[in-house]
Amino acid sequence: MCYSTRQTREREELEKIxxxxxxxxxxDNDLELIHFHANGWSHPLMWIIPQEEPNNITPGMxxxxxxxxKGADYKEYFKNYKTFGGLNAKSEKLFDHFIYRYSWEHKRCLIPIDGFFEPHNTKVxxxxxxxxxxxxxxxxxxDPIYLAGIYTSTSDGYNTFTILTKDATPxxxxIHNEKFRRPIIINDEDMDAWLANGNTEDDVQNLIDDDLWEGELEAYPITKDLYSRTIDSNRNNIIEKVEYEEVSIEY
Incomplete structure (x- = not known):
């Protein structure tokens, strides 16, 4: 699953890219949504490209x-709805889930990020x-990664979004060897197609099935500070590589 991401580009740079x-x-017109470590469980605001306004980026929770x-009541809502905190949505349920089925057709979105974090169980x-x-x-x-998502607009004007996932590729x-899932990453050349109006279920499913080839990605271990409740993990150097004797896999 994908519960932690990183987005360090300033708004002006994202607008240009x-x-x-x-x-x-x-x-606030000076808003910069920069996260060295965006912890999904804190429900941060992040930039999204919404299907309804594909020429814009806008804040989404x-x-x-x-x-x-009501988006303003999100803390109370997620206290009662604890399953994944609304952070991820299984793409296999996209067309029939009580929330998702109202979003897949007209409220798909892209979430531009630098990268994301996943846990590895060393079996030690x-x-x-x-x-x-x-x-x-x-x-x-x-280059930026464009995660596939869907969003809703709450009764008090908040955009709230979730990241779509599917079965893990090799x-x-x-690496993510417990949940065996991966986020769906839209190919650069398919961004317009993902946000296009008029897509059928088959169109959307094909984009999910044929998302970014994992060979374009690299992954490496970092400090366990990412999991700490007492150490600030929202810092620039959180992504520095750390070698662990316990990690025996190739990456």
């Missing part, structure tokens, strides 16, 4: 909520517990 403009509404709910026990190590995934050429199964 994507040929879009920021759509902010009543949000990570953690999808029903459109009839330390003090009787599994020794898990975070890995950082990014494109080999350091690289992900080797």
């Amino acid at each position: 994507l040929s879009v403009k920021a759509l902010l509404g009543e949000v 990570w953690g999808i909520m029903p459109s009839k709910s 026990k330390v003090k009787g517990k599994d020794f898990k190590v975070p890995f950082y995934f990014k494109k080999k050429n350091n 690289m992900f199964a080797n």
